[in-house]
Amino acid sequence: MKKVIALTGVLAILLASCSISKDARSKRNLLSGTWSLNDVSFENNTGNFKAVLFNDVEDICLEGSEWFFRDNNSTGRYTISPSTLCNGGDRYIRWSVVERAENYNSQLQFKFIDEKNKDISGGLGYRLNIENLTENTMTLKSNVQVDGAPVTVVYSFTKK
Template sequence: MIKRSLLLFTVMGFLFSSCSISKSARAQRNLFSGTWNLDNVYYENNTGNFKSVIFNDAEDICFEDSEWFFRDNNSTGRYTIAQSSLCQGGDRFFRWSVVEPQQSYQSQLQFKFIDDKRKDISGGYGYRLNIVNLSEQSMTLKSNVSVDGTPVTVVYEFSKK
């Protein structure tokens, strides 16, 4: 009986530890928590002028000065785009997480769109952005895309509100 109980506690401990996030990911989640302003969107690794639709939602210019809110206790958030002649304004809701680095990669912000009732509306698809810088005051995220077969990096610079 004692051996059985010990085995059960060992298995339960392993399951709980494998499902929890690391201290590093928890620290990053805490830094994300709150309201951010997306100050700048620009492109690296290529020359010329770019115009793109970001997150299959809106043109890049619509995201500049958008407000992003991350709630770490339930992994939900939203970003708000201002209404203009070029931009369909409003709130977009998402579920997010921090993905731990695999081998030599950096941590990533992962998110997918949900509705205001927290139901998945993205068909299981989502986005991952590399976390280049994350502090209490600023954040830089990057995503790698391909334009006519040439790699381009989209850079997102945020400041904490």
């Protein structure tokens, strides 16, 4: 009987240590669903930019893409419409919300998976700062370097 109680205690501690914060859970719930990426823009620098984002497609191809986040198993996808500039189709992802230290924004992180939810990115992924997240809108930002100068890529979404 003592072994059962001890095992139950260890299991409870293990489960509690694996849980996510209330703030992260709230953000996961808000993220869950289908979003339209309306605009990709650039801040903190001047000039015209043409960027390949997520080592996948040019920024113009992401505009108008549809993003789906499934909360119960942390999988999803984004869909690019085919065109002469864009290789269309679904890109499957595994995603999570990362809580950062005080005074820093939470982050959306994702990596690419196949249709069977197997990692195809060698464990590499992407993190975007969650600047704004409501039931209807989301703004994500990522900081990159262009010719040694900082540029912020801004992703503006609306929920479908």
